[in-house]
Each structure stands twice: as structure tokens, then as C-alpha cells.
Amino acid sequence: MMNLINIDDAAARAAALLQADDLDAATAYLRSLHPSDGAEVLAKLEPPQQAALAGRLEPSELADMLEQLDEEQMMEVAEHLDVEALADVLDEMEPDMAADLLGEIQDPAVVDELLAEMEEGHEVQPLLKHEEDSAGGIMNSAPPCLRRRMTVAEAFRFIKENFHDVGELFYLYVLNRNGVLIGVVNLRALLLAEPEQTIEEIMNPEVFAVQAGADQEEVAQVLARYDLLALPVVDEGHHLVGVVTIDDVVDVIEEEATEDIYRLAQVGEEAGMHTSVMQAIRNRLPWLTVNLGTAFLASWVVSQFESTIAQVAVLAAFMPIVAGEGGNAGTQTMTIVVRSLALGELALRDTFSALWHEVRTAFLSGLVLGILVGVIAYWWQGSPVLGLVIALAMWGNLLVAATVGVLVPMILKLVKVDPALASGIFVTTFTDVCGFSLFLGLATYFLAALKGA
Secondary structure (H helix, E strand, O other), X not given: OOOOOOHHHHHHHHHHHHHOOOHHHHHHHHHHOOHHHHHHHHHHOOXXXXXXXXXXXXXXXXXXXXXXXXHHHHHHHHOOOOHHHHHHHHHHOOXXXXXXXXXXXXXXXXXXXXXXXXXXXXXXXXXXXXXXXEHHHHOEEOOOOEEOOOEHHHHHHHHHHHOOOHHHOOOEEEEOOOOEEEEEEOHHHHHHOOOOOEXXXXXXXXXXXXXXXXXXXXXXXXXXXXXXXXEEEEOOOOEEEEEEEHHHHHHHHHHHHHHHHHHHOOOOOOXXXXXXXXXXXXXXXXXXXXXXHHHHHHHHHHHOOHHHHHHOOOHHHHHHHHHHHHHHHHXXXXXXXXXXXXXXXXXXXXXXXXXXXXXXXXXXXXXXXXXHHHHHHHHHHOOXXXXXXXXXXXXXXXXXXXXXXXXXXXXXXXXOOOHHHHHHHHHHHHHHHHHHHHHHHHHHHOHHHHHHO
């Protein structure tokens, strides 16, 4: 049984051994860890320490660890190896992971030199022509495939001769003589079939597949929707060019979720606690500047009611409540819509149904919150008119929040702008402006009653 470890403690132990110049003990300790833990420990060490350990590990050991890291971290470790050593490590890596690492190398001449040095370079090279975030960019090379005329007995012999790693066996794909994907065989079906049956008799001709240029997020959605362990990737002629497995997609899901979270907060995809201060400023300042502009718009709206606020100063205490609740409600709706769009659960044609659902929700929520805040305002200030004004403003602003929370992401999707990136600014601007306008507008209408209260 493998024991769970504290990565920070493990990294400190490895660093202490290296500082004591006990390289053998540090290497042995890293080898004793699970590759995932070893990878995280390696990533936390200083570059000279990484270089020392990378040079002592076997290519297969280092390959197992590198495959657990993201591209940037892989590159940090790989920079410590010469071309021959790195080529040996790349040969031990899964082709898609090796392609990811090669894609991080800026110098094409170095990539060509590595491919020439590798024994398995011919498997990796075709993967480099695809976009990094596409199905082709995350796929493994195509596995050995069955033919329709094979018998089950022949198929078993074929598997034993061509598959040497149990991790490769998810599904068995069937090709015709032209390399076109025509079916898939489940391993259970193969085990239960009679030896003399042909593959054509037991295969399923309905195969889910994606084009090599499909976005990696679409690949993840298909695998999740149909509970698949692997998904074939085909070209325009439906020739099999590779396979995406479930372990590749787990990384994609994490990457896409992180990307959407960062975009909702208007920070760059490379944001993090370990980026430089200048990089953090470049990521955040542009959107903060845009937010500043929208804040001035809300302030301008408030300035149009200066005389009303001057005559009933207590209104200033209630303004943030209306705008804040509207912003929170809008963010709730927007987040649900953006997530549903990202997962393919919602399409542009569903705009009206989504809007109807959220408006009904906001109608009831706004009614409850409006009554609650109205009662509190009356109890606090002793003014039933103030309670009515803030209750109506709260109710109206929640309806506005629901409307823009649906329409803004949908419109951005329609005009080919990522809803996760720009929705937040527009939604909060609408709820602030409309919230202040409703509350102060109603207060102006009932000004005489408020002054007499």
C-alpha cells in the first residue's frame, strides 16, 4: 500500500539531502516516491537541485515524473539535459506527452535534432502539426487495429503480439483496408465471443469519434457524455489518426476549469501566486482599468440624484444594498449560464427557455428579499415609504440581474467572444446602474413623502 505524503515535507527532505551533498540518498528517496509525488517534489526544488537529480535518474524514471507535470514545469526540468539524454527520456514518454514537451521548445532546430536522435520520433512527429488545444494535440498515436475478416481467435493472437502494456487496452478499433474507422470492439464482447466468429459479427459499427481539429473541451464533453474510456480521432476522410484516453482528458478538464475561473475574474490564464509582480500587473491592470470606467458610469448615475440624496441623506446607506444584491444575483445567474455553455448543456437556441427560468426564479427571490429588506428599513428608520421604495428597487434589480445574467453571456457567445472573459464586467455594470437608477428614481418620485417621514 502506498502512503500519502506531504509534498512540502518531502521536498524539504530532498533539498536537505542535496544540501548535505548526499546525492545518492536524495536520488534513492525520489525513486521511493510515487511518480506523481516525485514529480511534485522535483518541481519544487531549485534549478541546480533539479539538474543534479535529473542527471541521476534513469530515462524511464524521469519520463514517468515528467508526464505528471504541466508543460512549463516539464520544460524547466528538461532544460538541464543535453540532447542525447533528453531524447532518451522522450522515447520513454507517451507520444502525446513527448509532443507537448517538444512543443514548448522554441528553437525548431533543437526539435529536429531531438526527433532525429529519438528511436520513437516517427510516432511523435505527426502529433506536432496539430494545435496544442485540439484533439490532435492531446491524442496518442493510433494503436494497432483489427480487421473485419479476422476471427476472434486471430484477434487474441494479434493482441498478444501487438499490445505489451495493459494501459493501452481500452477499446479495439476496426479499420477497413483503406485505414477508415468502421467499428469498435469491446473487450468483454471479445472475451464472450466464440473463437470462430469474425470481428465484423461482434463489432459495434456505431463509433463515437472526433475530428483532429476539434477543441479539447469538446473532446472532454464527448467522453463525459457517453462514459467512454477512450475516443478515436479521425481526419476528414474518417481515417484513424490517434486516440484520446480518459487520463488525457482529466488534465484538460482541470486546465479548462482553471481557465474559465481566471477569465471570470478577468485575469490571464498564466496567473498564479508564483508569477512575478510585473506579470501579475500586466494580467490584472487592463481589466481593472475597464472596471474603473464602469464604476465611473455608476457614479455618474448617482450624481444625477444629488439633490434627492441631499434632502434624504439616509438613502446613501441603502444604495449599496440594492446594487450589491443585484450584483450577487447577476453573478449567480451568469456563472450558471457560462458553465452550462462551456459544458455544452446550453446552446444559443435555449436562450428563451433559460431566460424564462431565471426570470421566474428572480421574480420569487426578489419578492422575498424585497419584503425582507423593506421590513428592515421600516423597522430601522420608521418610514413605511422608505421600506416600499427599497423593496420595489430590490425586486426590480433582481429581475434585471436575471435578464442580463442570461443575455450577456449568450450575446457574447453569439458574437464569438468568450462569455467567461467579459460577462462579469457587463453584468455588474448593468446591475449597479439599474439598481441605483431604480432606487434613487423611486426615491425622487416619493421625495415629498420621504421628507415628511
